[in-house]
Amino acid sequence: MTRIAIIGGGPAGYEAALVAAQLGADVTVIEEAGAGGECVLSDCIPSKTFIASSGVVTAARHSARLGVSTGDITVDASSVHSRVKQLAVAQSEDIHAKLVKAGVSFIAGRAALAGAADGHQHKVRVAPAEGDPHDIEADVVLLATGATPRVLRDAQPDGERILTWRQVYDLDELPTKLIVVGSGVTGAEFAGAYQAMGVEVTLLSSRERVMPHEDADAAMAIENVFRERGMEILPKARAASVKRDGDGVRVELTDGRVLEGSHALMTVGSVPNTADLGLAEAGVDRGPGGFITVDRVSRTNVPGVYAAGDVTGVLMLASVAAMQGRIAMWHALGEAVQPLRLKKVAANVFTDPELATVGATQADVDSGRVPARAVMLPLEGNARAKMNGDTDGFVKLFCRPASGLVVGGVVVAPRASELILPIAMAVENHLTVSELAQTITIYPSLSGSLAEAARQLMQHEFE
Numbered sequence: 001m002t003r004i005a006i007i008g009g010g011p012a013g014y015e016a017a018l019v020a021a022q023l024g025a026d027v028t029v030i031e032e033a034g035a036g037g038e039c040v041l042s043d044c045i046p047s048k049t050f051i052a053s054s055g056v057v058t059a060a061r062h063s064a065r066l067g068v069s070t071g072d073i074t075v076d077a078s079s080v081h082s083r084v085k086q087l088a089v090a091q092s093e094d095i096h097a098k099l100v101k102a103g104v105s106f107i108a109g110r111a112a113l114a115g116a117a118d119g120h121q122h123k124v125r126v127a128p129a130e131g132d133p134h135d136i137e138a139d140v141v142l143l144a145t146g147a148t149p150r151v152l153r154d155a156q157p158d159g160e161r162i163l164t165w166r167q168v169y170d171l172d173e174l175p176t177k178l179i180v181v182g183s184g185v186t187g188a189e190f191a192g193a194y195q196a197m198g199v200e201v202t203l204l205s206s207r208e209r210v211m212p213h214e215d216a217d218a219a220m221a222i223e224n225v226f227r228e229r230g231m232e233i234l235p236k237a238r239a240a241s242v243k244r245d246g247d248g249v250r251v252e253l254t255d256g257r258v259l260e261g262s263h264a265l266m267t268v269g270s271v272p273n274t275a276d277l278g279l280a281e282a283g284v285d286r287g288p289g290g291f292i293t294v295d296r297v298s299r300t301n302v303p304g305v306y307a308a309g310d311v312t313g314v315l316m317l318a319s320v321a322a323m324q325g326r327i328a329m330w331h332a333l334g335e336a337v338q339p340l341r342l343k344k345v346a347a348n349v350f351t352d353p354e355l356a357t358v359g360a361t362q363a364d365v366d367s368g369r370v371p372a373r374a375v376m377l378p379l380e381g382n383a384r385a386k387m388n389g390d391t392d393g394f395v396k397l398f399c400r401p402a403s404g405l406v407v408g409g410v411v412v413a414p415r416a417s418e419l420i421l422p423i424a425m426a427v428e429n430h431l432t433v434s435e436l437a438q439t440i441t442i443y444p445s446l447s448g449s450l451a452e453a454a455r456q457l458m459q460h461e462f463e
């Protein structure tokens with residue numbers, strides 16, 4: 001029986017463990033924080049639970065537009081935070097139970113590679129939360145240790161006023177004036193959620209616009225909604241330092257500007273968890289930013305040692321982490337396996353409205369990397385969007401110029417995370433715009449705009 005040791009029990013680690021157990025391997029997962037990892041306990045699940053509460057506030061605030069008055073809206077921060085924490089713990093317990101049921105040995109504690117491999121044998125040093133440190137032997141090791149919020153030298157989080165996204169749920173009350181430092185996906189999601197909850201928010205964007213890695217039209221659409229709702233967004237604003245100042249914070253920008261707020265939320269990216277993992281001693285290579293270098297079947301340079309998830313920095317999404325972990329196990333256990341394909345990964349930003357993408361991007365098309373035609377339809381023309389009072393957003397579809405094959409799309413809309421699936425399926429299954437257009441959609445529905453975009457792209461074929 002192949003012995004597999006998995007260090008880290010987030011989506012990369014636990015999904016790998018389930019696949020390996022299903023294939024009859026002897027699997028041990030060593031995890032420090034709890035089953036499900038930081039994804040479940042402090043990052044993805046808690047932030048989306050928090051955002052679910054903020055969405056209720058937004059709906060209530062906008063209800064008057066639909067002729068419904070709800071009276072005063074109050075947010076009880078401790079109830080919101082305890083719901084966030086309870087849901088995360090419950091999810092972690094579910095995952096733990098699933099692992100145990102699958103026959104996986106789960107050790108709460110830390111682990112590291114214990115030196116170079118002896119032939120095909122790897123040693124993993126385990127420091128359990130309870131009990132004595134010991135070594136276990138494994139034929140295959142998966143490193144799935146995730147990443148940690150990046151800390152700027154002059155902006156040390158104190159857990160009270162200067163916060164990482166993992167610390168916000170410990171506050172007794174919501175901030176009164178929050179400065180969000182960093183406008184990547186994490187910064188944008190939290191800035192939007194806090195603003196919805198009635199917090200005065202200033203969002204610092206080190207670039208020209210928020211979410212510089214996302215579709216420019218989509219990011220600008222979200223930025224416009226944020227501004228309309230009263231958020232202050234400072235472009236080209238890079239924080240040089242964030243200091244505690246009495247009952248508040250003082251943020252100094254690199255251009256000398258100074259901002260004051262009640263709290264600062266640091267969302268300036270993540271660094272891989274590779275410290276004390278024994279990588280150098282075991283000869284495992286790391287690349288730029290310290291991320292573990294892997295190929296498309298999750299192999300490191302050391303035979304028998306795989307890595308998956310945020311610690312590889314490939315694409316920091318739970319879905320990708322899970323797939324990298326599964327691929328590692330399929331490969332290690334001799335199953336037929338398709339190398340990781342990043343071009344077809346659907347992703348979603350949980351702002352209001354949401355921003356979902358899949359496949360080719362506008363940047364691919366503009367640069368000529370992907371020859372494609374595009375159509376963008378604002379939701380202002382969609383009957384259902386008008387009824388719901390949700391017209392901020394659009395759908396955008398890309399297809400091959402001659403064949404009409406759907407190669408990608410962008411949706412900015414309420415629940416774009418659900419609306420992206422038809423485009424993702426079209427991209428995955430090589431459907432054409434004609435095939436998409438000939439699908440009868442619900443009337444009235446937001447998905448009707450997808451079919452309409454496809455119809456418009458069909459028309460171009462004949463021009």
Ligand SMILES: Cc1cc2nc3c(=O)[nH]c(=O)nc-3n(C[C@H](O)[C@H](O)[C@H](O)COP(=O)(O)OP(=O)(O)OC[C@H]3O[C@@H](n4cnc5c(N)ncnc54)[C@H](O)[C@@H]3O)c2cc1C
Nearest residue numbers: 008010011012032037038039110111146309310316317318
């Ligand atoms: C605020 C936020 C929101 C996000 N929202 C989404 C989202 O909506 N959708 C999405 O797809 N992705 C989202 N992501 C990204 C997603 O959370 C990560 O891509 C995912 O957590 C990666 O999984 P992982 O298994 O690599 O790492 P993790 O989930 O971080 O798990 C790794 C685990 O390894 C443990 N560990 C580290 N070192 C050791 C050691 N030496 N021994 C034992 N255990 C160790 C850690 O404690 C951790 O629990 C979000 C990220 C952030 C920051």
Ligand SMILES: NC(=O)c1ccc[n+]([C@@H]2O[C@H](COP(=O)([O-])OP(=O)(O)OC[C@H]3O[C@@H](n4cnc5c(N)ncnc54)[C@H](O)[C@@H]3O)[C@@H](O)[C@H]2O)c1
Nearest residue numbers: 182183184185186187206238239267268269316348349350
């Ligand atoms: N919904 C989701 O799926 C979701 C949610 C959150 C995060 N994630 C993933 O996590 C990964 C990381 O995203 P992220 O937003 O945490 O990090 P990021 O690295 O993408 O963004 C951090 C931003 O902070 C800026 N920054 C850095 N130093 C700064 C300073 N001193 N002052 C002002 N700005 C500064 C950077 O320029 C960058 O734009 C992404 O790959 C993302 O997809 C996914």
